[in-house]
Amino acid sequence: MTLQAILGNFALILFVLTVATGIVWVLDIFYLAPQRRRRATLALADYDARQAKLRSEGIKVDQGERSRLEAELVRQPTWIEYSGSFFPVIALVFFLRSFLYEPFKxxxxxxxxxxxxxxxxxxxxxxxxxxxxxxxxxxxxxxxxxxxxxxxxxxxxxxxxxxxxxxxxxxxxxxxxxxxxxxxxxxxxxxxxxxxxxxxxxxxxxxxxxxxxxxxxxxxxxxxxxxxxxxxxxxxxxxxxxxxxxxxxxxxxxxxxxxxxxxxxxxxxxxxxxxxxxxxxxxxxxxxxxxxxxxxxxxxxxx
Missing domain, CATH: 2.10.109.10 (Umud Fragment, subunit A)
Incomplete structure (x- = not known):
């Protein structure tokens, strides 16, 4: 299949995008997100230990800092966030066009x-x-x-x-x-x-x-x-x-x-x-x- 044919085959493009974003989506759910959570758990445990030490020394600590740190540690990278957001939409369009109804001009x-x-x-x-x-x-x-x-x-x-x-x-x-x-x-x-x-x-x-x-x-x-x-x-x-x-x-x-x-x-x-x-x-x-x-x-x- 020539490059022109591939570029003109919208179904093929949709298929590739569906597979690519789907792989990222699944990879994040079963591997990347748990990894981020484990790293966050270790970092928060260390953070809690430091905060406890500061409190024992009579130093006032910011209670909201822990929540901000946790959110930052478990936050999806931008490329994963966009892939996860686009995957359901692209997959739905691919399914509709492939098996139900397709528009033509x-x-x-x-x-x-x-x-x-x-x-x-x-x-x-x-x-x-x-x-x-x-x-x-x-x-x-x-x-x-x-x-x-x-x-x-x-x-x-x-x-x-x-x-x-x-x-x-x-x-x-x-x-x-x-x-x-x-x-x-x-x-x-x-x-x-x-x-x-x-x-x-x-x-x-x-x-x-x-x-x-x-x-x-x-x-x-x-x-x-x-x-x-x-x-x-x-x-x-x-x-x-x-x-x-x-x-x-x-x-x-x-x-x-x-x-x-x-x-x-x-x-x-x-x-x-x-x-x-x-x-x-x-x-x-x-x-x-x-x-x-x-x-x-x-x-x-x-x-």
Whole structure:
């Protein structure tokens, strides 16, 4: 793993911080703190002996000095104090992000109109099974991705990158996308035309449809200027399961793999180009927009 990948892997950074602060926290409880207490006991015994001698000689002593001395002797060094304070917080954040919910930011327009650039989303990390953090190995089977789910996964060509797309095909499905119309296992998907979609950033319109197939209803965009065929698909693993022509393509999804596409169909690099998503690459299911700094009205669930 490169240095850039490590620095970009927040989960790894959190893991290292959790382990480091946890070691200091445990070390202090079971070793360093008892050592400080033993040293303090010896020092206070010596102090008490000196004070008793002074009192026997009729010299008045400061009764509060002993408490101040004890507090100073048992006080945690600053580096231990900060580590102990940060450990529970870091450990809680690491647990939440690793096993429950993780925030992501939408960086591109490939999922417009469902998700827009700048949307901050939450991803359910346990819907598709419990996975060990960092290595992303599934240890407890729960549910499998279903057609229509919006899924976050590790990009097969660069595992340091997180991608988000919609699941179109599950293992065994035959996916056809011809003339910008989708069929799944020989059954044509239904489309309801909506008013054209205005891209306010580029001041351009796209064809806007409501796409419906088993278990899913969501909106998609088509750019009439873009060709129907897939331009320069990669030689990805399982490429022999796909055929491409001027009308589009067809693919049969291999076992343990998923076929994904962006809702902004003509502006999305997805399974049509770089192939299938292996189960071990799955991060979780996106389900909620918790903030968009440019448009707070987008907060909420999505299709």
């Amino acid at each position: 939408i960086p591109s327009s490939s999922m417009v109109p469902t998700l827009e650039i700048g949307d901050l989303i939450l991803v359910n990390k346990f819907t598709y099974g419990i996975r060990l953090p960092i290595i992303n190995k599934k240890i407890i089977e729960l549910n499998n991705p279903e057609r229509g789910d919006v899924m976050v996964f590790k990009y097969p060509k660069d595992m340091s990158l997180d991608y988000i797309k919609r699941v179109i095909g599950v293992p065994g499905d035959k996916i056809e996308y011809k003339n910008k119309r989708l069929s799944i296992n020989g059954k044509a998907v239904s489309y309801e035309q909506l008013p054209d979609y205005l891209d306010e950033e580029h001041l351009s319109y796209s064809k806007h449809y409501r796409e419906r197939f088993e278990g899913s209803e969501h909106r998609i965009l088509n750019d009439e200027r873009a060709p129907s065929y897939v331009q320069n698909p990669d030689p990805f693993p399982g490429r022999e399961n796909c055929t491409y022509n001027l009308e589009g393509f067809s693919c049969t999804v291999p076992a343990g793999q998923y076929f994904v596409m962006g809702d902004n169909r003509d502006n999305s690099l997805d399974s049509r180009y770089w192939g299938f998503v292996p189960d071990q690459n799955i991060v979780g299911k996106a389900f909620f927009i918790w903030m968009n700094l440019g448009n707070p009205g987008r907060i909420g669930g999505f299709e």
